[in-house]
Every structure is written in structure tokens, then in C-alpha cells.
Amino acid sequence: MKNITDFGYHSTGVDLLSNTNHFHDDSYEILHVISGNGSIIINNKLYSLNKNDIYLIDGAYLHCTVPEEPEKYVRNKIVVDKLCMKKIMETISENDVLDILFNKNGGAYVKLNSLESADVDKIFLDIFNAMNRDRGNLELFVVSQIMYLIF
Numbered sequence: 001m002k003n004i005t006d007f008g009y010h011s012t013g014v015d016l017l018s019n020t021n022h023f024h025d026d027s028y029e030i031l032h033v034i035s036g037n038g039s040i041i042i043n044n045k046l047y048s049l050n051k052n053d054i055y056l057i058d059g060a061y062l063h064c065t066v067p068e069e070p071e072k073y074v075r076n077k078i079v080v081d082k083l084c085m086k087k088i089m090e091t092i093s094e095n096d097v098l099d100i101l102f103n104k105n106g107g108a109y110v111k112l113n114s115l116e117s118a119d120v121d122k123i124f125l126d127i128f129n130a131m132n133r134d135r136g137n138l139e140l141f142v143v144s145q146i147m148y149l150i151f
Contacts, residue, residue: 004142006079009128010034014070024059028102029079030146031055031065032120036073039066043106052117054110061106076124080146 005027008015021041031040031054038049043061057063059079067073089097102108112120123145130141 003081003084004078004131005081006077007127007131008075008077009124010074011077012071012074014067014073018065018067018070018073021062021064023062024079026082027059027079028082028085029055029057029059029063029077029107031057032076032117032124034074034076034117034121036067036069036075038068038073040064041066045106047109050111052112052114054112054117054120055107056102056110057107058102063106076121078124078127078142078146080142085146 005024006029033049033051033053035051036049037051040047040049040055040063042055042057042063047055049065049067059082065073127142127145130145
């Protein structure tokens with residue numbers, strides 16, 4: 001799926017980009033921490049990385065996750081094309097939402113409670129299941145789930 005450049009559901013341990021400053025020039029990244037802790041650097045700002053946290057990252061900014069204990073670091077992640085998201089937002093007259101959520105300081109950080117985190121995890125599970133089935137409107141479904149997530 002060309003508009004989703006990276007996706008992981010309950011990924012465990014470090015990946016190729018952990019502990020490495022990187023960017024996704026034309027993408028947004030949504031990172032949801034299931035377990036583990038550490039730090040995340042977004043646009044040269046240091047944030048804590050904790051269970052139930054969600055990060056909305058403008059991929060154009062340098063960012064890096066630094067888990068304290070990689071074997072305990074479990075997360076959901078999706079990297080989606082900016083243009084695709086912007087086109088969808090324009091159709092529902094919500095053009096400013098992406099700029100507000102992703103572009104201020106390189107992104108947004110939200111601490112969720114256990115129930116909210118479970119709801120976000122369910123959205124990622126639904127996306128995971130949809131990506132593993134032959135689904136005609138997969139991209140529309142995934143983008144609609146992302147919109148539900150950020151609203």
C-alpha cells in the first residue's frame with residue numbers, strides 16, 4: 001500500500017531506526033507505546049517514552065526513540081503519506097487539524113489512560129487485520145481509522 005510506508009502492530013524490541021535520528025520527509029508517524037519506557041527526541045526536544053503514550057510526529061523533523069530496555073519496548077506504529085492525509089482532511093473541511101497536531105514543535109504527545117490506550121490498540125489491531133485481508137478499499141479504511149484515532 002503506497003500511502004502507508006511503515007506499519008507495526010505490537011512490534012517488540014528495537015527496530016532499525018531505534019537509537020538513530022531519522023526522518024520521513026513526506027509522512028506523518030503515529031507511535032503508540034504498549035509497554036516499556038525510555039526517551040523520544042522530536043525536533044531536538046526530549047520527551048519521556050512511557051506505556052500508554054501516543055506520539056503524533058511530523059516525519060519531516062528529526063526524531064529518535066531510545067528505549068531503556070529494548071526487550072520490554074512494545075509499540076504500534078504507522079507512517080502515512082502526508083499528501084494522502086491532507087487530501088482526506090480537505091474533503092471534510094478539516095485542513096488545519098494536521099498542522100495543529102503534527103507541525104507544532106514537530107508533533108504532539110498525549111498521555112492516555114488504560115481505557116483510551118486499549119481503544120487506540122484496537123484501532124491498530126483493526127488496521128493490522130485489514131492489511132492482512134484482501135480488502136478492496138484498504139487505503140480508505142486505514143485513513144478513516146487514523147482520522148478516528150486523531151480526533
